[in-house]
Amino acid sequence: MTETTTPAAVPDDAAPAPEPGRRCFGDGDPLYEAYHDTEWGIPVHGEAPLLERIALEGFQSGLAWITVLRKRDAFREVFEGFEPERVAAFGEGDVARLMGDARIIRNRMKIEATISNARAVLALHADGRTLDELVWSFAPDPRPGGNPSTWEQVPATSPESVAMAKTLKKLGFRFFGPTTAYAAMQACGLVDDHLSTCPVTLGRSSSNLA
Template sequence: MEKIRCGWCGKDELYMDYHDNEWGKPVYDDEILFEFLVLESFQAGLSWITILRKRENFRKAFDNFNYKIIAEYNDAKVEELMADTGIVRNRLKVLATINNAKRFMEVQKEFGSFSKYIWGFVDNQPIINQPSTLKDVPATTDISDALAKDLKKRGFKFLGSTVVYAHMQATGMVNDHILDCHAR
């Protein structure tokens, strides 16, 4: 018998693997949280499968998502990234990633970890929603609005409420698996 999954992942093997093994599982590791910030910010305006298919290219291009290295990127590295056909070549998003790496470390310094900061928005507990269908899953919530507003105040870029909510879903801060999904 075939597993029941959330409809958004379709029959694509990469998508199904991501859905089954990553999406909605709580993440507390700062390195992984940063990786998803980068990937979600690049996803804005594109499909998630596009980003997933380029994930390994992003990993190579962005020094394994090492925010300490990314924060030090210079103009030459920006031009190298802009020439990399394996990633989404959007200068504003590349520059935002460098900026966000710096802001990420500021948050770590203030809160001890980015994880402590971001999980504080959900009282350190995943929000377990009860969607029957994909139509029941919101694009934003009051919490993603508040988090996006706070990130913006701290100088983060390309992390509006919709991107932040997608990040919350991806990192398990919110569980939006539909009720009959096997991964719920």
């Protein structure tokens, strides 16, 4: 299985260098603006929230992120909050149910991968580990020089995302290559790729100076 050739790390509507004062991405769509302002790049912890991010980044592969975002409430409903114990118990009947639900992205491979990934989380628990500690063990050091100034400076993958994807694959996770792993690192706050001119970045800098 190969990943989309479009770098998942670069948001759908990202301009190479947005005008100062404008968001990195999402301007003009309230749902996308809220995601940009309050979620993207903010640290995420917990088994269900992290499994959700991993699953949705997998569903995004080959599609625009806003497509997934608009369906997220439905995803949360049909996957029972992405609680690993519940999703791991899904069987063929659940796969058929999900394939028939037009509110979500109906891709059998991605649906089955999400169930498999939930089972991999339970295997981690049986081994005395957590998805939280595993994911966050790949958090890189802060980028030298601070936030990027253009999207050209944002990679599609990183050494850490390559290592994360390789490790999770060995542990039974599916549909999670290095590009998807880097996008998940952005979504979960392991890296902060808001551009240096973004209001989010400028707001954090102002807070640090206060």
